[in-house]
Amino acid sequence: MKKYYWLKLKDDFFTQKAIKKLRKIAGGDTFTIIYLKMMLVAIKSEGKIFHEGIETNFHEELALDLDEDEENVKLTISYLLNHGLMEESQNEYFLPESITNTGSESDSAERVRKFRNKTLQCNSDVTSSNALVTTSNAEVTTCNTEKEIEIEKEKRERKKKYNKDSEEILSYLNLKSGSNYRMIDSNLKLIDALINKGYSKQDVLTVIDKKTEEWNGTDYQQYLRPMTLFGNKFESYLNQPIIKKQSNYERTTDKLTELFNQYGGEENEQTRDIKNIFNI
Numbered sequence: 001m002k003k004y005y006w007l008k009l010k011d012d013f014f015t016q017k018a019i020k021k022l023r024k025i026a027g028g029d030t031f032t033i034i035y036l037k038m039m040l041v042a043i044k045s046e047g048k049i050f051h052e053g054i055e056t057n058f059h060e061e062l063a064l065d066l067d068e069d070e071e072n073v074k075l076t077i078s079y080l081l082n083h084g085l086m087e088e089s090q091n092e093y094f095l096p097e098s099i100t101n102t103g104s105e106s107d108s109a110e111r112v113r114k115f116r117n118k119t120l121q122c123n124s125d126v127t128s129s130n131a132l133v134t135t136s137n138a139e140v141t142t143c144n145t146e147k148e149i150e151i152e153k154e155k156r157e158r159k160k161k162y163n164k165d166s167e168e169i170l171s172y173l174n175l176k177s178g179s180n181y182r183m184i185d186s187n188l189k190l191i192d193a194l195i196n197k198g199y200s201k202q203d204v205l206t207v208i209d210k211k212t213e214e215w216n217g218t219d220y221q222q223y224l225r226p227m228t229l230f231g232n233k234f235e236s237y238l239n240q241p242i243i244k245k246q247s248n249y250e251r252t253t254d255k256l257t258e259l260f261n262q263y264g265g266e267e268n269e270q271t272r273d274i275k276n277i278f279n280i
Helices: 017-024 028-045 058-066 070-082 096-100 107-120 125-161 164-177 185-196 201-215 219-223 234-239 248-262 269-277
Strands: 003-007 048-050 087-089 092-094 102-106
Touching (some): 058 070
Antiparallel strands (some): 087 092
């Protein structure tokens, strides 16, 4: 007689502290899905998953079975073991939650259940409408979950692709210049190329400091961008002296000094006119 199994989640499954913590970490939604798929595998063998030796490591074999990324499966297993959601014994891995959340029935029982449900089925238009709304909401939830997973996956792939300091440097440029350059390939690869050439993180931050000090509030402010700062002129920017901008007061004072010296430093009609112009 054939037997069917299904996974029944308790209403507090997603409010458990261990699950809430899992979902909050980077890639947490992906790890949660992997955990659910692991329980689906375990319910057919009394909550156990076995390492059959097809792959050298258990996580590699399980990744093959679940059609999931090996690194994600490895991280999920590590989290489950550390938080008591999984137990290890030689080549066996036990998932306690899969036992308490398992339902089963024989094929004959399934036929009786379906017949009873069909008999009790309500043909009300309202019920049908509610069912459509529920289905629609489920599809939206699934879509949002998939989108979140894709975003987390994109973040992980970007971190693998670029130096860990590249995003911090771009964020620093945004902060100093008041810009909002995105963490995309065209921006990050310029910083990454500098670091790969041997420039330090501090070198790049120094160039940002120098050029923002020099260009902020001028016509050159538009050039406070990755393409300009981290391009072919980076070496010259790095080695230039710090050019401190003068305040309006400092410029006015210097101009007055220059004019006063020009006319011999004596109080006369011309110097009085100059003082009047500058409200001195």
